[in-house]
Amino acid sequence: MADDRQSETFYLERFGVTDREVLAAMGRVKVRDVDYADLYFEHTVAESISMEESLVKRASKSISQGAGVRATSGEKTGYAYSDEITLKQLEQAAETARYIARSPAGAGPVPAIRGSRPARNLYPVALPATEVATREKVELLQKIDVLGRAYDPRIKNVMAAFSTEYKIVLIADSDGKLVGDVQPLSRLQVTCIAEEDGQRQMGTHGGGGRGAFSFFLEEGRWERYTREAARQAILNLKAVDAPAGPMTVVLGAGWPGILLHEAIGHGLEADFNRKKTSAFSGRIGRMVASELCTIVDDGTLEFRRGSLNVDDEGTPTGRTTLIEKGVLRGYITDKLNARLMGIPLTGNGRRESFQCIPMPRMTNTFMLPGESAPEDIIRSVRRGLYAVSFGGGQVDITNGKFVFSASEAYLIEDGRVTTPVKGATLIGSGPDVLKKVSMVGNDMKLDEGIGTCGKDGQSVPVGVGLPTIKVDEITVGGTQV
Amino acid sequence: MTTLDRNLTDELLAKVKRKGATAADVVAVEGDSASVQVRLGAVDKLSKAQEKRLGLRVYFGNRSAGASTSDFTPAALDDLVDTTCALARAVVEDPHSGLPDVTVMAKHSPDLDLYDGQALPMDRMIELATRAEQAALAVDPRLSNSEGADFNTSDGRTVFANSHGFYGEFASSSFSTAVSPIAVQDGLMQRDYWYAVGRKFAALESPEAVGKEAGRRTVRRLGARKVSTCRVPVVFDPEMARSFLSNLCSAVNGYAIYKGASYLIGRLGERIAPDSVTIHDDGRLPGGLGSKPFDGEGLATRKNVIVERGVLKTYLLDTYAARKLNLASTGNASRSVGEAPSAGATNFYLAPGTISPEEIVRSVKRGLYVTELIGFGINMVTGDYSRGAVGFWIENGELAYPVEEITIAGNLKDMWMHVEAIGNDLVFRGRIASPTVKIAEMTVGGE
Numbered sequence: 001m002a003d004d005r006q007s008e009t010f011y012l013e014r015f016g017v018t019d020r021e022v023l024a025a026m027g028r029v030k031v032r033d034v035d036y037a038d039l040y041f042e043h044t045v046a047e048s049i050s051m052e053e054s055l056v057k058r059a060s061k062s063i064s065q066g067a068g069v070r071a072t073s074g075e076k077t078g079y080a081y082s083d084e085i086t087l088k089q090l091e092q093a094a095e096t097a098r099y100i101a102r103s104p105a106g107a108g109p110v111p112a113i114r115g116s117r118p119a120r121n122l123y124p125v126a127l128p129a130t131e132v133a134t135r136e137k138v139e140l141l142q143k144i145d146v147l148g149r150a151y152d153p154r155i156k157n158v159m160a161a162f163s164t165e166y167k168i169v170l171i172a173d174s175d176g177k178l179v180g181d182v183q184p185l186s187r188l189q190v191t192c193i194a195e196e197d198g199q200r201q202m203g204t205h206g207g208g209g210r211g212a213f214s215f216f217l218e219e220g221r222w223e224r225y226t227r228e229a230a231r232q233a234i235l236n237l238k239a240v241d242a243p244a245g246p247m248t249v250v251l252g253a254g255w256p257g258i259l260l261h262e263a264i265g266h267g268l269e270a271d272f273n274r275k276k277t278s279a280f281s282g283r284i285g286r287m288v289a290s291e292l293c294t295i296v297d298d299g300t301l302e303f304r305r306g307s308l309n310v311d312d313e314g315t316p317t318g319r320t321t322l323i324e325k326g327v328l329r330g331y332i333t334d335k336l337n338a339r340l341m342g343i344p345l346t347g348n349g350r351r352e353s354f355q356c357i358p359m360p361r362m363t364n365t366f367m368l369p370g371e372s373a374p375e376d377i378i379r380s381v382r383r384g385l386y387a388v389s390f391g392g393g394q395v396d397i398t399n400g401k402f403v404f405s406a407s408e409a410y411l412i413e414d415g416r417v418t419t420p421v422k423g424a425t426l427i428g429s430g431p432d433v434l435k436k437v438s439m440v441g442n443d444m445k446l447d448e449g450i451g452t453c454g455k456d457g458q459s460v461p462v463g464v465g466l467p468t469i470k471v472d473e474i475t476v477g478g479t480q481v
Numbered sequence: 482m483t484t485l486d487r488n489l490t491d492e493l494l495a496k497v498k499r500k501g502a503t504a505a506d507v508v509a510v511e512g513d514s515a516s517v518q519v520r521l522g523a524v525d526k527l528s529k530a531q532e533k534r535l536g537l538r539v540y541f542g543n544r545s546a547g548a549s550t551s552d553f554t555p556a557a558l559d560d561l562v563d564t565t566c567a568l569a570r571a572v573v574e575d576p577h578s579g580l581p582d583v584t585v586m587a588k589h590s591p592d593l594d595l596y597d598g599q600a601l602p603m604d605r606m607i608e609l610a611t612r613a614e615q616a617a618l619a620v621d622p623r624l625s626n627s628e629g630a631d632f633n634t635s636d637g638r639t640v641f642a643n644s645h646g647f648y649g650e651f652a653s654s655s656f657s658t659a660v661s662p663i664a665v666q667d668g669l670m671q672r673d674y675w676y677a678v679g680r681k682f683a684a685l686e687s688p689e690a691v692g693k694e695a696g697r698r699t700v701r702r703l704g705a706r707k708v709s710t711c712r713v714p715v716v717f718d719p720e721m722a723r724s725f726l727s728n729l730c731s732a733v734n735g736y737a738i739y740k741g742a743s744y745l746i747g748r749l750g751e752r753i754a755p756d757s758v759t760i761h762d763d764g765r766l767p768g769g770l771g772s773k774p775f776d777g778e779g780l781a782t783r784k785n786v787i788v789e790r791g792v793l794k795t796y797l798l799d800t801y802a803a804r805k806l807n808l809a810s811t812g813n814a815s816r817s818v819g820e821a822p823s824a825g826a827t828n829f830y831l832a833p834g835t836i837s838p839e840e841i842v843r844s845v846k847r848g849l850y851v852t853e854l855i856g857f858g859i860n861m862v863t864g865d866y867s868r869g870a871v872g873f874w875i876e877n878g879e880l881a882y883p884v885e886e887i888t889i890a891g892n893l894k895d896m897w898m899h900v901e902a903i904g905n906d907l908v909f910r911g912r913i914a915s916p917t918v919k920i921a922e923m924t925v926g927g928e
Contacts, residue, residue: 049572052740057575059568061548062819063557064534075520079528083551096529099603134571157741193741193862200741202862242867244890244926245710275520277628277663279670357526392857394869398628398663398672399705401886403856403869425858425867425888427926477858477867477888477926481710 008115011170011180015041015067019113021087022172025069029094030174031108033101034071036335037094037174038313041067041085042354045130048163051141054149059134066354069093072336073101079357111176118181118309119316122302123210129164129186132213137162140188140216144226148192151230154237156200157193158226162186164213171314179314185209185305185461187450188216190225194233201239203232204407207448211303225448232389232408235420242409242424242478248381249426249471250412252388253374253445257464260295260365261453262393262402263430264288268322268330269348269360269455270337272397279400279431283328289434291326292370299347299363305449306364306463313349313358320346322365323434334360352458362453366465370440374468377439379415385476386410386417387426400430403477425477433474441468485509485533485650490642493537493558500566502539504580504644508777508816509535512637517603519610520629527603536818539565543574549819577804580778583645585810587781590774594767595653596636597681606632609658613688613695617662617675620696623703626663628672630692633657634682639773641816647779655770656682660695664703671702673853678910680768698852701873705883708874708927714848715889715923716841716875719906721851722915726831728859728866728893729760730913733787733795735802735813735824737861744864744894745793753793754897757834760788762797764812764827771827771912777816782827785811797824830914834903838917841902843878849925850875851889864893870925888926896920 012019022039030037043065050058067090068081078100080093141160148158164186172178187208194201205228207221216222251259264280272278280288289295299317301307308317313335321329333341334349337360350361378386386409393404405425410417446465453462490507497505511533518526535558536549546568550561601609614630636654641647659676675695677686717725737743745753764782766772776782778800786794796806799814799822815825842850853871860866867890873880904917 055573055575057545057572057578058821059546059572060819060821061546061564061568062536063548063550063552063561065551066532076524077526079526080530081528082531083533084531093529096527100524100527134568138571138573159740195741200862202742202860242890244888244924246928275628276626277670277672355530355532357528394855394857396672396855396871398670399885401855401869401871403858403888405856405858405867422863422865423858423860423867424890425856425869427856427869427886427888429886475707475886475888475926475928477869477890477924479867479890479892479924481712481924 006180006182008178008180014043014168015085015170017085023110023113024087025090025094026110026172026174027108028091029069029071029098030110031098031101034073034098037071039067039069039090039172040312040354041170042167044165044167046165047130048161049134049137049141050161051145052159053157054145056138056141068354069097070357071097071101075340076100077336077357081354110174113172113178114176116177116179118179120309122300122307122309123184125184125212127212128166128184129213130166140222144190144222147223147226148190148230151227152234154194154196154234155192155230156195159191160189162188173314177314179310181309183210183308186213188222188225189450190229192229192233194237196237199237201233201236203229203236205229205232206450209303209305209449210307235408239420239422241480242421243476243480244478246473246475248384249474250377250381250384250386251466251469251471253441253443253466253468255447255464256387256390257366257447257466258390258393258404260367260466261362261464262395262404263428263433264295264322265362265365266395267397267400267430268332270331270333270341271360273331274337274341278397280328286328287326288328288431289323289326290437292440293323293326293434293437294368295323296321296368297332297362297365301364304364304463305451305461308363311347311349312351315345315347315349317347317363332360332362334358350460352460356458359455361455361460362462364446364463364465366444366446367467369442369444369467372439372441374441374443377441377468377470378412378417380439380470381412382414384412386412395430401427402430403427421478426474427477428474433471436472437469438472439470443467485511485638485640487648490640490648494642494644496562497539497566500562501541502566503542504540506538506580506643507535508818509640510637510818512635514635515606516631516633517606517610518629518631519607519614521627522611524607525629534818537561537565538821539569540579541569543576543578544569544572545578546572547819547821577801580643580645581780581800581810586645586647586779587649587775590649590651593765593772593774595651595680595772597654599682601634609688613658613660613692616689616692617660617696620693621700623664623666623700624662624696625665628661628663630660641779643779649775649779651774653680655680656685658685658688658691660692662695662699664700666703671699671705673699673702678770680770702883705885707886708884708925710927711925712922713925714845715920716845716848716850717918718850718852719908719915719917721854722918723913724854725918726915727913729897730826730829731861733797735796735798735806738796739802739805743861748793751793752791754788754791754900756790757903758788758791758900759832761785761832762787762826762829766828769828770909773827776812777814777822780810780812780814782812797826799824826912828909828912830907831903831916833905833907833916835905836902838904838906841904841917841919842875842880844902845875846877848875850880866891866893866896889923890926891923
């Protein structure tokens, strides 16, 4: 393959529009008093297959396409979309979008279109997973069932779901830029239910990214997901009630990076800071974390779930330092907020689909490694919690309070990891929690690729990463007083 | 343009039959929606949309699969038929799959008063949102910022047909107002919100009423502090009681039950709560946000008693989950276009008690009144419950001061068994609704 980046002609043909039609619609929307306008075309094929009770009995496929037209004028945004891509629909959408500018009718002059290919392809895939025969996916899920049940006789049910999508997007903006991208995304999730003496427990593990279907068959990945789900279910059978109250918490490497996503990531999205509704508003240049902490958002990692060649406004993604040695350095931006705030455009303008207006969103957010050995971090704790796997998290960006829920955790007693404890929610304050990070491990790991972030009703795939870290104090929401 | 009607569904069902499918159903929706957001008195966002989507599900004996598309051109629909049939041949036989029995299909489709028909111009929507935000910010001078006020409308039509010859359709609409003001004091900020939602514009609470309540809820959070870790009674306000009830709603879902993924498996006919707890799911509530004349498989919806005086009477079941459990469908098939049917609530609510929420708070000497819960710390298999909470500390029967950055923890089994009081303040603001609920004791995690 000489160059797997597609030409703009490929995209225009895919959506059945010509550059003339794009220009005509743009002329309708980019009228006087409209600062910026764009057209976003999307075609998505999605497939999902699931297995339970040893039967692969659910399969579904969906095809959706549509186009959205946006106009911004000052702080205002007008948006309209339709699932029919015709010149008439685009022009109608343009009329609605420009309504916010209250300009008189008529078309404005717009620059000619220049095709602009992404500088790189972070996720070249010869055969997208949506094109792989359903039969192969069915076989994989059946193997997962066998392996999960063989792990331990106490495993009573194995559920697995494979989902994949293949998204083709084309963005035309009022500066004349036309850029397309092809974005594959897949995920495999395994859940095991264990039962013993009338007690039941559940364990879940999975992974994915923007690679091919073969990703799951390589390096023992599907086997690892399955064994991890089974191990966690069995382990939790023996878990005791979690403690309640403030304590020292050691977070394991990888997925516990959800801490960063909730505690600081959302608070550094530019829209909240422009509106001064974030607990981090006006804190650039201030210490918001211990000097051991350097945190970045990086949308340029190959094949990662949170990565993109270009964001959903056509801006190439990048690597943005959010916190450098404890000092707050920058926000993540989309076009509207970068322009209004006069700060750099970071390539974080994302949307769930053509049905949604883009917003500043994270990509892959992680902390750079430190110098401590993970064993030394555990050894330094007399009494605490060691949390290695998490369910979801949530934050109130205005007061900065965030939670995230441990699904696999242990007590640390006298520097040793001892008894497993039941899941518990950890709660803290975003602007404070990272100041209490007193040790950072040398074992930085990115998560397996299962994260989905919700904001304002829009879900987008994201990644997180973390080395083992020690947080001197955080409130643990168990039941044991 | 293709219209969504019986001709279209008949044609699709005939096509799949020619492909050798033994049964099939079609669900399709189309609609328009519009939303405006106003922030600090100026328009922030306007959005308008037209959408349609069609899903086809086919059966080859006991093998089945579904597919959906937003492209209604004849060529795309032919592709859809081929794709769905190919997918169905790739999955394994499942003896419990298949359409409902032909004898149980809904006979008629009553008008449940779900459609308004009123289209509001954008300027009117902007005015409504503006008034709501103004009313919120006028409550207190400390309400000096805002995440904005929204006004949303949508209306649409749902069509369902299957190879038993069932065809049904209904129209529905919704209107909603939401306001999220921000209060600032001593450099610290608090946010809260309030909203109104309904199927008829004329019945919607005024923007002023919504705004005023949003302002009141937000400003009272200023000065929140932590409390010490302890075990105390917990009172859920109606919104949080609704969240607590939604956890029970998930646990009685037939799919969670047959998969063994609920803490309520095998509890049918047993006591799961005190006598004071009665829970209904009513698919026929006039104008209800979860009402529909027939369910996602074409069965008549109805009013089911889920919990009667503390005893679990039924799970929420569609045909598949019912067959797995050797029971009969409760008319609770929920269907999103393109997905297989599943079980889901219609209008699921906890019957109100006789005492006022004020009396409930007065009955607590020292405890927690919860107005917001965050996070996902619920294990449905075991019922273990641990969530972040925001609210007020109750001291001698009064809301003494706001609290935050605390957790509440327990187990859903115990929490329901220890429901100590239920308020008389039931209002429907969604498909799940609850009055104020008091739990005898939970662990509060704090300082």
